[in-house]
Each structure stands twice: as structure tokens, then as C-alpha cells.
Amino acid sequence: MTKVNRLAEGRKKTLLDLVSGRRFRTGWKSFIILFFIIFVILPTVWILSYVVTDWSSIQTEVFDKPEIMQVITDAIIASFEIAIIVTVIDIIVGLPMAWIMVRKEFKGKQYLDTLIDMPLAVPTAALGFSCAIFWAVTPDKVNAPDFSLAFITSPFMLIILLHVVFSYPYMVRSLSAILEQIDQTYETAGRTLGASKFTAARTITLPLFRAGLVTGIILCLARSLSETGGTMIALSTMANAGTFETGPTIIGKWKALLSTNPDLAAPLAFVSILLIVISLVLLVVLKLMVMKVRLPAGKVWPKWERTLSRNWVPKLKDGSAIIFLFIFVLIPSFFIFSYVLVSPSAITEWGTFWNALIYSFIIAGIVTAIDIVLGVPMALYIARGHSLKFPQFLDVLVNVPLIVPTAALGYSLGVFWKGVPGIGSLDFVLIIMAHVAFTYPLVVRNVAGAVEEIDPSYEETARTLGAKPLQAFRRVLYPMIKASILAGAIMAFTRSLGETGATLAVVSSANTAPVYIVNLIKADQFYLAAMACIVLIIVSYIFMLALRYVTKRRTD
Amino acid sequence: MPTIRLENVSKHYGPTKAADRLSLEIMDGEYLCILGPTGAGKTTLLRILSGLTLPDSGKVFFDGADRTRAEPEERGASMLSQTYSLFPALTVSENILFGPAIRGMGEKDKDDTLNSMLDLVRLTERSDAYPKELSGGMMQRTALARALASGCDTLLLDEPLRALDARLRISLRYEIRDLAKSLGLTTIHVTHDQDEALVMADRIAIIRHGTILQVGTPNDVFDHPNSPFVANFVGQCNFFRGKVLSSGSITQVQCADGRSIEAGPSELKAGEEAVVAVKLGNTELTKEAKGYFSGTVERTLFEGKYIHVDVNVKDVGTISAKLPSWRLSKLAIGDQVDVRWNAARANVFPMPEGGLEQELKVE
Numbered sequence: 001m002t003k004v005n006r007l008a009e010g011r012k013k014t015l016l017d018l019v020s021g022r023r024f025r026t027g028w029k030s031f032i033i034l035f036f037i038i039f040v041i042l043p044t045v046w047i048l049s050y051v052v053t054d055w056s057s058i059q060t061e062v063f064d065k066p067e068i069m070q071v072i073t074d075a076i077i078a079s080f081e082i083a084i085i086v087t088v089i090d091i092i093v094g095l096p097m098a099w100i101m102v103r104k105e106f107k108g109k110q111y112l113d114t115l116i117d118m119p120l121a122v123p124t125a126a127l128g129f130s131c132a133i134f135w136a137v138t139p140d141k142v143n144a145p146d147f148s149l150a151f152i153t154s155p156f157m158l159i160i161l162l163h164v165v166f167s168y169p170y171m172v173r174s175l176s177a178i179l180e181q182i183d184q185t186y187e188t189a190g191r192t193l194g195a196s197k198f199t200a201a202r203t204i205t206l207p208l209f210r211a212g213l214v215t216g217i218i219l220c221l222a223r224s225l226s227e228t229g230g231t232m233i234a235l236s237t238m239a240n241a242g243t244f245e246t247g248p249t250i251i252g253k254w255k256a257l258l259s260t261n262p263d264l265a266a267p268l269a270f271v272s273i274l275l276i277v278i279s280l281v282l283l284v285v286l287k288l289m290v291m292k293v294r295l296p297a298g299k300v301w302p303k304w305e306r307t308l309s310r311n312w313v314p315k316l317k318d319g320s321a322i323i324f325l326f327i328f329v330l331i332p333s334f335f336i337f338s339y340v341l342v343s344p345s346a347i348t349e350w351g352t353f354w355n356a357l358i359y360s361f362i363i364a365g366i367v368t369a370i371d372i373v374l375g376v377p378m379a380l381y382i383a384r385g386h387s388l389k390f391p392q393f394l395d396v397l398v399n400v401p402l403i404v405p406t407a408a409l410g411y412s413l414g415v416f417w418k419g420v421p422g423i424g425s426l427d428f429v430l431i432i433m434a435h436v437a438f439t440y441p442l443v444v445r446n447v448a449g450a451v452e453e454i455d456p457s458y459e460e461t462a463r464t465l466g467a468k469p470l471q472a473f474r475r476v477l478y479p480m481i482k483a484s485i486l487a488g489a490i491m492a493f494t495r496s497l498g499e500t501g502a503t504l505a506v507v508s509s510a511n512t513a514p515v516y517i518v519n520l521i522k523a524d525q526f527y528l529a530a531m532a533c534i535v536l537i538i539v540s541y542i543f544m545l546a547l548r549y550v551t552k553r554r555t556d
Numbered sequence: 557m558p559t560i561r562l563e564n565v566s567k568h569y570g571p572t573k574a575a576d577r578l579s580l581e582i583m584d585g586e587y588l589c590i591l592g593p594t595g596a597g598k599t600t601l602l603r604i605l606s607g608l609t610l611p612d613s614g615k616v617f618f619d620g621a622d623r624t625r626a627e628p629e630e631r632g633a634s635m636l637s638q639t640y641s642l643f644p645a646l647t648v649s650e651n652i653l654f655g656p657a658i659r660g661m662g663e664k665d666k667d668d669t670l671n672s673m674l675d676l677v678r679l680t681e682r683s684d685a686y687p688k689e690l691s692g693g694m695m696q697r698t699a700l701a702r703a704l705a706s707g708c709d710t711l712l713l714d715e716p717l718r719a720l721d722a723r724l725r726i727s728l729r730y731e732i733r734d735l736a737k738s739l740g741l742t743t744i745h746v747t748h749d750q751d752e753a754l755v756m757a758d759r760i761a762i763i764r765h766g767t768i769l770q771v772g773t774p775n776d777v778f779d780h781p782n783s784p785f786v787a788n789f790v791g792q793c794n795f796f797r798g799k800v801l802s803s804g805s806i807t808q809v810q811c812a813d814g815r816s817i818e819a820g821p822s823e824l825k826a827g828e829e830a831v832v833a834v835k836l837g838n839t840e841l842t843k844e845a846k847g848y849f850s851g852t853v854e855r856t857l858f859e860g861k862y863i864h865v866d867v868n869v870k871d872v873g874t875i876s877a878k879l880p881s882w883r884l885s886k887l888a889i890g891d892q893v894d895v896r897w898n899a900a901r902a903n904v905f906p907m908p909e910g911g912l913e914q915e916l917k918v919e
Binding site: 022455457458460461462464465467471475476479 | 606607608625627628629631633634635636637638639641643644645654655658659702703706707708712
């Protein structure tokens with residue numbers, strides 16, 4: 001009998017002993033996995049089962065009605081066209097910007113760094129209004145400032161311009177993250193062997209970019225395909241948007257009409273299924289393609305490329321990258337501030353807005369709490385078991401809600417829970433569950449990433465020193481991953497706060513802040529909407545500053 | 557302090573056998589070194605002892621009680637990992653007090669433990685430093701103090717000296733052994749460095765492909781290896797193949813070219829294929845007397861106290877020897893020398909299945 005055993009025997013069983021038992025741990029682990037499957041994954045893709053259970057109604061309500069079919073194909077095609085064009089633009093303008101951020105040293109770099117992330121602080125609902133009054137021809141009732149550009153008349157163009165604004169930071173961030181990890185000595189070696197700057201960058205560094213490019217492309221596509229609130233607002237703000245719809249906006253619109261027109265259930269399911277399936281297929285194809293496709297790095301045109309590396313060309317490239325950032329990203333994001341300065345104030349009542357904001361805060365708070373309590377153990381399971389088959393599988397599965405357009409996710413989730421007595425009618429609970437589904441992966445990703453970088457020998461040593469699993473986590477691992485938990489939490493919180501599509505798709509009459517703003521615009525209450533947007537921007541900005549502070553401390 | 561016994565323990569990772577029906581007994585208060593090449597299953601063995609890895613089959617006994625499935629924190633066995641795993645957010649003192657704090661020790665006792673531990677590893681002055689501010693040796697000592705303070709009675713050391721520079725490594729050898737011995741701990745020390753094992757261990761267990769090949773005192777495994785692999789891994793050897801002519805107190809082996817050589821006692825049958833192993837240090841080169849072979853000096857390497865000499869023998873290949881340095885001046889490249897050894901100090905083994913190359917492979 002060892003000393004330790006004697007010690008342990010003298011004590012009564014405590015709660016800590018109870019939760020440290022192997023049986024309890026297995027139970028808890030199963031609960032975490034079950035939660036993920038039942039509350040996150042299944043509801044997200046539940047709507048796909050509609051194909052099997054209710055194919056006949058899709059047949060009668062979609063395929064037999066050419067006008068419905070037309071609306072659906074137009075919306076889906078528009079959605080994917082926009083997403084692809086936006087992503088291509090992001091790559092073209094994001095690459096030089098990522099290069100500037102990583103490879104150049106200049107005064108004021110940290111300000112540029114902050115500026116790039118700024119659009120992330122603006123909820124997309126606010127962005128939609130801001131972009132629309134900046135770019136688009138608007139009806140007189142909107143009262144857009146005289147100095148706005150106001151020349152875009154095509155809704156398609158406007159939505160592209162809008163989506164570029166909020167997807168651009170994701171692309172720049174993904175690309176610069178990978179660029180930072182690429183050893184610059186390769187390029188230096190290339191240059192000492194006689195390659196010009198441009199040749200070296202193109203043939204040596206660019207092919208190493210694939211991983212970052214995939215991440216960037218996926219994030220941009222997913223964000224563009226998902227976006228609902230901003231798109232809806234932009235379309236209702238501009239003049240003659242006509243019948244233009246994207247996949248998510250049509251879901252929002254039909255969901256609102258569903259109570260009066262139950263026949264729309266089948267088309268709604270069909271749009272959601274299309275969005276989910278095409279996004280997932282696109283994701284898989286992209287992953288395979290980018291890894292397979294070889295960039296033409298073999299051929300070199302020395303004369304040409306030397307010219308491109310010298311004199312005014314690089315300067316022009318850097319200059320345009322920065323000009324693009326200002327004109328296409330930053331000014332449209334914050335143009336809304338000029339609106340409230342110029343337009344006559346027309347405040348009627350703030351009460352409803354504050355109520356909506358508080359409601360949004362409560363939801364975001366509960367959602368974040370659930371994400372942390374159930375997402376952190378999941379992250380630990382994935383990160384610590386990544387040599388095993390099942391955690392690896394979960395690791396892939398966790399990404400699914402990130403890819404699935406949130407409006408489709410929301411509708412699917414609503415259908416999933418509607419059948420469950422007691423839950424189907426609780427709007428508040430439904431909204432929370434929808435928000436958990438798409439924010440949960442953010443926490444899991446963040447924390448799993450951090451845990452994977454920490455040598456497991458810390459916890460193991462703690463165990464051999466006498467710590468129970470919970471104590472080893474609390475005293476050893478937790479201090480090391482605190483920052484990433486917080487970062488994940490802030491991301492989840494702001495995403496929940498700004499989300500429109502999923503909310504509308506589960507509960508069309510929900511009263512969250514972004515939905516409230518959408519409704520204001522639809523009711524032509526532009527001034528109040530703008531003020532509400534600004535409040536939302538400020539609140540989100542404060543959270544983003546907190547996020548930067550937290551993540552900066554982590555890297556120190 | 558416990559006596560620890562492993563019984564038929566197996567652990568497979570896919571096709572890799574990290575432990576293959578492994579049995580081993582570690583005595584109460586013993587300092588045992590597990591010696592083996594990289595990938596032999598040393599760390600897996602340690603992890604099974606600590607409870608961090610569950611074996612696929614087999615049992616682990618502490619003092620006769622089956623503890624195979626006991627949690628790591630219930631075994632009183634502290635592990636010291638290669639990188640020490642000092643908790644970066646805690647100071648030296650906080651690291652040392654990790655175990656006592658977890659077990660809910662009183663303030664007074666904690667203070668006493670801390671002071672005696674700091675004293676023991678001579679870190680009293682750096683008690684408020686953070687791990688990243690310490691030198692390699694100090695980190696090592698902090699980790700040791702932390703393990704000792706946890707109240708463990710078994711110490712599991714996973715290549716504890718690997719990350720240190722050569723000189724420090726040698727001085728810490730004695731320090732760790734003395735500390736473990738004076739506290740009467742049962743210690744299992746994993747290493748791939750044969751010198752370290754020879755100097756530090758009460759007994760050495762040589763492991764390969766997840767099985768223990770031989771257990772014995774350092775002297776035992778050095779002078780009486782039970783296989784060509786052990787002979788070569790614990791001190792390098794020259795190997796000679798041949799057929800047994802006669803055995804008994806001296807074994808005579810006939811090499812392929814007809815020359816006959818001698819080795820220590822064996823019970824091999826005449827005509828059997830055999831391998832003779834002679835440690836480099838037991839190989840003598842002489843110009844005055846007749847040896848088993850004669851050849852030409854091909855290369856001499858000065859290693860400080862010793863010289864390493866390669867001699868090329870026709871039809872046999874290169875034979876190496878380690879000689880005292882003073883002989884460097886008497887040996888020039890191209891010299892004719894005879895190779896011989898004291899027959900009692902050479903070991904003879906039956907030819908291993910799969911051939912000699914396969915047997916000696918260190919992967």
C-alpha cells in the first residue's frame with residue numbers, strides 16, 4: 001500500500017472524487033458528443049430528410065409550379081454567382097494587402113491592421129444600409145446624403161459590393177496568417193539565384209499558399225452565401241430592386257408568409273436543401289481541387305516579370321490595394337454615420353429598439369454560455385484525441401454548421417424542433433438553439449486550435465503528481481488556453497448579436513436587434529434604423545476591441 | 557516503497573508493438589534503467605507504469621496489488637518528462653507545491669515541504685522565478701523537486717537528462733541517483749544512452765521491439781550479454797561469424813576462411829553456426845605476438861583518453877579497437893598488426909534467426 005492510497009482511504013468521497021471517476025467521465029464525454037450531434041449537427045442538416053419523407057409535396061409545390069421553380073433557381077443562381085464573384089474579388093485584392101501586412105514595415109502599420117478588421121465590427125444589417133446609401137440610387141424617401149455616389153442601379157451589383165465589404169477581412173486574415181508561416185528564406189534563396197522579386201514570389205511562395213487560400217475561400221463563400229440581414233436591407237433601401245432575391249432572403253421572405261400560406265413549406269425546404277447540399281459539395285470540391293491543381297510555377301518570363309518587380313509597378317499595386325480598402329471597404333462600412341448627420345432627425349420612439357437590443361444581448365449571452373460549457377470539453381476531446389478515428393471525424397463534422405448558410409440552417413432547425421412538444425412553440429428557446437448551432441463551431445475551433453499546440457505532457461505530469469482530471473484541467477491547462485476560450489466566446493457573442501438570417505428562418509416574428517432594424521427599413525423608418533445601426537456598431541466595436549486585447553495578450 | 561511488477565503487458569499501436577508480452581519486476585527502492593534504441597517501447601512502458609496509457613492486455617502490480625486500471629493520480633508514481641513540463645504560469649515554488657496543494661496539505665506543512673525541497677535541489681534563491689527564466693539544469697532540478705514534493709514513492713524518469721548539455725548531464729547523473737537513493741524511492745529511468753545507464757543503474761533492463769531482452773547489473777549486461785544485440789548496444793563489439801569446433805570452458809569457432817578463434821564458455825554443439833562478439837575495448841592490437849588475425853592499420857582517431865583504431869583484415873573486413881592514447885605514437889597508418897583478445901572476455905552466441913545484420917539493426 002502506497003502513502004497516497006493510505007491518504008485517500010482516510011477521506012470521505014467528495015464531489016471531486018465523484019466527477020473524477022472513470023464512469024462519470026465516460027458519461028460526460030458521451031453527453032458532450034450527444035449534445036453536439038442532437039443539438040448542433042442533426043438540426044442543421046435535418047431538412048435533408050424532407051427529400052425522403054415529403055418528396056411528393058416538393059413535386060407538387062415546386063416542380064409542378066414553374067413560377068416557384070423560376071424564383072428558386074434565380075435566387076440560388078444569384079446567390080452562388082455573387083458568392084463566387086465576391087470571393088474572386090477578395091482573392092485579387094486581398095493577396096497584395098496580405099503581402100503588405102506581413103512583409104512590409106512602415107509607419108502606421110498597426111493602424112492599417114485595425115482598419116482591415118473594422119468591417120467585422122459592423123453588424124451586417126447596418127452594413128447593408130450603409131452600403132446601399134453610399135453606392136445605390138435610392139428613392140427620395142430614404143434621404144441619402146447628397147455626396148453619396150448613388151450610381152448603382154443593379155441589385156446584383158449592389159449585393160456584390162456589400163458582400164465584398166464583410167468578406168474582405170476574412171480573406172486578408174487567412175492569407176496573412178499563412179504568409180506569416182512561410183519561411184522567407186525560400187524567396188531570398190530564389191532571388192540570390194537570379195529571380196526577380198515578382199518571379200520569386202509567384203513561383204516559390206504562391207504555391208505554398210494553398211492551405212490559406214482554401215480557408216479564405218471557404219470563409220468568404222460561406223459568409224456570402226449565408227448573409228441575409230444586410231442583403232435584405234440593401235435591397236429594400238435601393239430604388240427598383242424589383243424581384244431580385246438571393247437564397248437566404250427568399251427563405252426569410254417565405255418563412256414570414258408561411259403562416260398564411262402553408263403551401264410554401266415545400267419550396268422553403270427545397271431552397272434550404274439546395275443551399276446546404278451545394279455548399280457542402282462546393283466545400284469538398286474546393287478542398288480537393290486546391291490541393292490537386294498545380295499553379296503554373298514552372299514557366300518564367302524573366303523580362304516581363306522583372307519589369308513587374310521594378311519602378312512604378314509594385315508601388316501601383318500597393319497603392320491600389322490601399323485605395324481599394326478605403327473606397328470599397330471602409331467608406332461604405334461607415335457611411336451610415338454621415339447619414340444621421342445630414343438627415344433631419346425623426347426619432348419617434350427608442351423603447352422598442354432598446355427592448356430588441358436587450359433581447360439580443362440576453363440571447364447572445366445565453367448562447368455564449370452554452371457554447372463555452374459544452375464547446376470547451378468538445379474541443380478538448382477533439383484536440384487530445386486527434387490521432388483517433390472518431391475525434392477526427394467529429395473535427396470535420398464541427399465545420400459543417402460554419403459552411404451551411406445560416407438561413408437554411410435556421411429553417412432546418414425550426415422544422416426539426418417543431419415536432420418536439422414543448423419546444424416547437426418556444427420562440428426564445430428556438431432562437432437560442434439556432435444561434436448555438438452556428439456559433440458553437442467558433443468556440444470549438446478556437447479552443448481546439450489552442451489545445452493542439454500545448455504539449456499533453458503538462459496535464460499528464462500533473463496527473464502523475466496527484467491531480468485528478470478536473471484539477472489538471474483547472475490548474476494546468478485552463479490558464480494556458482484562457483485567452484482562446486475568451487476569444488471564441490467574443491466571436492460567438494458578436495456573431496449571435498448580428499445574426500439575421502437564422503433568426504428569421506426559425507421565428508419570423510423574432511424581436512432581436514438586427515431583425516428590428518430590417519423591419520424599420522421595410523417600414524421606411526430610415527432615420528431610426530440608422531441610429532439603431534450606429535448603436536449596434538458601437539456595441540460590437542467595443543466587443544471587437546476586447547477581442548483584440550485578449551488575443552494580443554495570448555500571442556505575447 | 558513499492559515493488560512493481562509487470563506481467564505479460566502488451567500494447568499495440570496499429571502494427572507497431574510498443575509492448576509485446578513484456579514482464580519485468582522492479583524491486584523496492586531499486587534504481588532501474590530501461591535502456592533501448594529509439595522506438596523500442598521505452599516511453600510506452602513508462603506510460604503504462606504511470607497509468608497514462610492502458611495496456612491492451614497484461615497486468616501491473618504495485619506491492620502485489622493489481623493496479624492495471626488505477627488512475628495516474630492514485631499510483632504515487634511521479635513522472636518527469638523529457639521537457640520537464642514545468643507549468644509556465646507558476647513560479648518555482650508554486651510548481652514545487654503543486655502536488656501538496658492538490659492533496660490539500662496544510663499551510664504549515666506546505667512551507668516545510670517547500671523549504672526542504674528548495675534546499676535539497678539548491679534553488680532557494682530562485683524560488684520566485686518563472687520556468688522560462690531558469691537554466692536547463694535548474695528546470696531539471698525544479699521538476700525533480702516537484703515530483704518529490706508530491707509525496708510519491710515511485711519516480712518515473714523519461715530521458716531526464718536528454719535536453720542538457722554534456723557536462724551538466726554528467727554531473728546531474730550522480731545527483732539524481734543520490735537523491736533517489738537517499739529517499740529510498742523506487743526509480744525507473746528510461747534512457748537510450750548506455751553510459752548513463754551503466755553509471756546510474758542498480759540494474760539495467762534492455763528493451764527492444766517491446767520486449768525485455770535482458771535484465772541485470774551493469775556489470776552483468778556489459779560482460780555477459782545474452783544476445784549479440786545486447787553485446788553491441790551496451791558497448792560496441794566486433795563480430796565474427798563461423799562454425800563451432802568445440803565448446804566447454806572455451807569455445808572454438810572456425811571462421812569462413814579457415815582461421816580458428818576462441819571465446820568464453822558455452823554449450824553450443826560442434827558444427828553449429830555461431831557469432832563471436834568482442835568488445836572494442838577488449839580487442840588488443842599487437843606487433844610482437846601472433847594473434848587470431850593480422851591486418852593493416854587503416855585509420856586512427858584520437859578521442860582524448862582513448863584512440864579508436866580501424867584495422868583492415870583481408871577476407872574479414874574492418875576490425876576496430878579502443879586503445880589507451882599513449883599508443884597513438886606507436887601506431888601509424890599502414891602498419892601491420894595482429895589482432896587478438898583474451899578468450900574469456902569474448903562472448904559467443906548461436907547465429908540469430910534472421911541473420912546478424914537483422915539482429916544488430918537499431919531502428
